[in-house]
Amino acid sequence: xxxxxxxxxxxxxxxxxxxxxxxxxxxxxxxxxxxxxxxxxxxxxxxxxxxxxxxxxxxxxxxxxxxxxxxxxxxxxxxxxxxxxxxxxxxxxxxxxxxxxxxxxxxxxxxxxxxxxxxxxxxxxxxxxxxxxxxxxxxxxxxxxxxxxxxxxxxxxxxxxxxxxxxxxxxxxxxxxxxxxxxxxxxxxxxxxxxxxxxxxxxxxxxxxxxxxxxxxxxxxxxxxxxxxxxxxx
Amino acid sequence: xxxxxxxxxxxxxxxxxxxxxxxxxxxxxxxxxxxxxxxxxxxxxxxxxxxxxxxxxxxxxxxxxxxxxxxxxxxxxxxxxxxxxxxxxxxxxxxxxxxxxxxxxxxxxxxxxxxxxxxxxxxxxxxxxxxxxxxxxxxxxxxxxxxxxxxxxxxxxxxxxxxxxxxxxxxxxxxxxxxxxxxxxxxxxxxxxxxxxxxxxxxxxxxxxxxxxxxxxxxxxxxxxxxxxxxxxxxxxxxxxxxxxxxxxxxxx
Ligand SMILES: Nc1ncnc2c1ncn2[C@@H]1O[C@H](COP(=O)(O)OP(=O)(O)OP(=O)(O)O)[C@@H](O)[C@H]1O
Ligand SMILES: [Mg+2]
Numbered sequence: 072x073x074x075x076x077x078x079x080x081x082x083x084x085x086x087x088x089x090x091x092x093x094x095x096x097x098x099x100x101x102x103x104x105x106x107x108x109x110x111x112x113x114x115x116x117x118x119x120x121x122x123x124x125x126x127x128x129x130x131x132x133x134x135x136x137x138x139x140x141x142x143x144x145x146x147x148x149x150x151x152x153x154x155x156x157x158x159x160x161x162x163x164x165x166x167x168x169x170x171x172x173x174x175x176x177x178x179x180x181x182x183x184x185x186x187x188x189x190x191x192x193x194x195x196x197x198x199x200x201x202x203x204x205x206x207x208x209x210x211x212x213x214x215x216x217x218x219x220x221x222x223x224x225x226x227x228x229x230x231x232x233x234x235x236x237x238x239x240x241x242x243x244x245x246x247x248x249x250x251x252x253x254x255x256x257x258x259x260x261x262x263x264x265x266x267x268x269x270x271x272x273x274x275x276x277x278x279x280x281x282x283x284x285x286x287x288x289x290x291x292x293x294x295x296x297x298x299x300x301x302x303x304x305x
Numbered sequence: 306x307x308x309x310x311x312x313x314x315x316x317x318x319x320x321x322x323x324x325x326x327x328x329x330x331x332x333x334x335x336x337x338x339x340x341x342x343x344x345x346x347x348x349x350x351x352x353x354x355x356x357x358x359x360x361x362x363x364x365x366x367x368x369x370x371x372x373x374x375x376x377x378x379x380x381x382x383x384x385x386x387x388x389x390x391x392x393x394x395x396x397x398x399x400x401x402x403x404x405x406x407x408x409x410x411x412x413x414x415x416x417x418x419x420x421x422x423x424x425x426x427x428x429x430x431x432x433x434x435x436x437x438x439x440x441x442x443x444x445x446x447x448x449x450x451x452x453x454x455x456x457x458x459x460x461x462x463x464x465x466x467x468x469x470x471x472x473x474x475x476x477x478x479x480x481x482x483x484x485x486x487x488x489x490x491x492x493x494x495x496x497x498x499x500x501x502x503x504x505x506x507x508x509x510x511x512x513x514x515x516x517x518x519x520x521x522x523x524x525x526x527x528x529x530x531x532x533x534x535x536x537x538x539x540x541x542x543x544x545x546x547x548x549x550x551x552x553x554x555x556x557x558x
Binding site for chain 1: 316320331334335396398400401405406558
């Protein structure tokens with residue numbers, strides 16, 4: 072069984088149908104790039120998959136646990152960084168990660184925090200409160216809390232949004248290092264990120280999956296990815 | 306780091322304590338907490354001395370001190386409780402908290418008790434004054450203890466209401482104002498002016514029944530040294546109904 076199994080997910084906000092009959096599955100070792108225009112339903116799909124929102128219909132299964140039926144077990148296997156990488160701004164980076172580790176019931180939280188600070192290159196800002204960090208560091212803090220328990224499933228909503236090229240490179244490098252052992256979904260508006268980072272592409276528009284294929288096939292659709300994107304999402 | 310395919314499902318208690326500790330420490334991360342503690346103590350003590358005339362009353366008892374506590378809690382419990390959920394929504398961290406392996410109930414209990422303990426610590430700081438009054442007059446430790454228990458329970462009731470207000474909005478200001486207004490109504494029920502209004506409109510028995518829904522009528526027996534079942538149940542019911550309802554609101558999101 073794949074680490075992520077999504078079938079026939081539906082979600083409406085009032086009259087807006089944000090997610091329509093979305094199905095896909097992700098295996099260990101895959102890094103899926105979630106593409107789609109603004110308002111396509113990428114974030115909403117992630118919120119359903121992580122158990123933050125309840126689907127109107129359909130199921131999401133993470134590491135064998137249905138996120139609605141068995142939310143705590145599913146969430147224990149899941150790392151998630153929501154859009155904008157929210158964090159408790161008044162805490163220091165170390166305190167924040169420590170809290171995440173304790174809440175997850177990790178054995179030896181201090182060691183986990185130290186390892187994660189190192190992995191995400193956050194050591195020099197460990198004592199700084201999250202509110203005072205530059206955007207690059209802030210996004211990495213969001214990433215750090217998502218990987219502190221080395222989860223089997225990693226879901227990142229625009230983890231490289233607004234980062235400078237060096238910071239983007241850094242995040243991708245860390246992600247690539249761990250990807251072989253995980254099922255990863257990354258949403259992005261940066262089409263070049265597909266070639267750099269992903270093994271597979273899912274394009275969503277108006278709440279529907281428009282295309283779900285390997286990176287190689289996707290890149291063969293045309294030389295100008297912007298045009299490919301426009302055609303798929305029209 | 307090595308991959309651990311059996312990521313532990315945390316013990317429920319671990320999450321509760323982690324949330325409680327974070328939230329309690331959170332109050333002291335901002336200077337607001339110290340302002341809060343100072344305001345509470347300044348008002349608690351000056352109201353007792355200047356408005357309540359604690360000395361001229363001739364009895365060195367503390368019922369004049371506790372008389373104003375419903376007012377203080379009506380103001381300060383929503384002030385401390387406003388951040389419970391509103392701040393999580395504003396910062397977007399609610400999406401983290403609720404996608405970490407905890408139930409909404411564990412998080413809600415941790416938050417609620419942290420806030421209640423914070424209010425309790427404001428109350429504790431007034432203890433030296435209580436002992437001074439006791440020392441100057443005829444000490445009745447039992448009355449002091451029951452008064453403090455009653456005040457603490459009253460704080461919990463106001464916090465329950467504040468929690469509902471906080472669960473409904475992402476603005477701490479709105480949470481505070483609505484929480485305060487709701488508590489304010491419960492303070493007014495059973496107070497002089499409001500009583501007269503009621504007496505004009507209802508029969509005496511009905512007025513007494515309505516009074517019993519107010520904070521003061523329930524705190525009063527505590528200030529006389531009585532820890533009765535009925536007022537205790539009243540405060541705890543309001544506190545836990547508020548906790549439960551606010552949790553359901555967050556769970557539905
Ligand atoms: N809380 C909400 N209430 C009402 N409508 C919402 C809410 N959140 C999202 N929507 C709507 O649902 C649709 C999908 O939004 P979603 O945030 O999932 O898109 P997205 O693909 O993540 O977009 P972006 O690339 O801009 O982040 C949009 O039409 C959006 O306006
Ligand atoms: Mg989005």
